[in-house]
Amino acid sequence: MIIAMDGPAASGKGTLGRKLAEKFDLAYLDTGALYRAVGLGLKRAGHGPEDADRAAHAAKTLDPDLLNDPELRSEQVGHMASIIAANPVVRANLLAFQRDFARHPPSGKAGAVLDGRDIGTVVCLMRM
Template identity: 55%
Template structure:
């Protein structure tokens, strides 16, 4: 089974996907990490994030062992990843990696911003996660402070809105729900409630009780 998790509610989404994968004994991939890793390499090189040639080279030479680098979790890297992910050739390079991951047994949960629409359009279950931008900003600020980083909630909110606008209007794989995706609004849900809600959706789909 392949479970696709998409949506603008980035804060907590990766945790949701990870917890869902653990529940079912599946593999998990937070696909945003891939683009963050490419952006991180470009920044390390001192290259322009919009440099297509160097971005594609970084994507081709991507090392999965770097996905756990704490530096990839920063707000700055998230913003940089959004710029890199808008480069069509970079997306093409990374599509195969994601699809191969999804097809590897025993099953997979992938979360990102185009899993159900582009990467795995035939996923068994598609969940589109949303939350009020102000709630997302508050959560992200708390996460940053938990890592010992300074966090300006107003700036984070502005960055969130700018990124959503950029991702929703990019020419390749824009951020939008798949036609057969189930909406999950976690504005008022903590991670435990969000996980339970996601499991309920998966189980309802598997049992044939829920249809879009």
């Protein structure tokens, strides 16, 4: 089972998505965190979000440890994420990560909840 939570910022995707994942024992992925993690990785390496090639590479080689970093939620990293999210190569590279998570949820879970702006429209289409 895959549950797609689509919606704009602060519409409650994360709140409801986490609750659904807990209730049905599913894996949960906050896809905004992926874009934020790319931003945080660039920031730590001393680069800006406009560096398209570096952002694309960082998205392909995403460091999963960054997903749990407290700085992920900072306003600066959120701003970087919004610039990075406009890069089509970054989006394509993160698509692979998201689809893999949906197809093979971690920890042997029977399904996944994905939250983001484009889950039902792009990431988790019927024939992905």
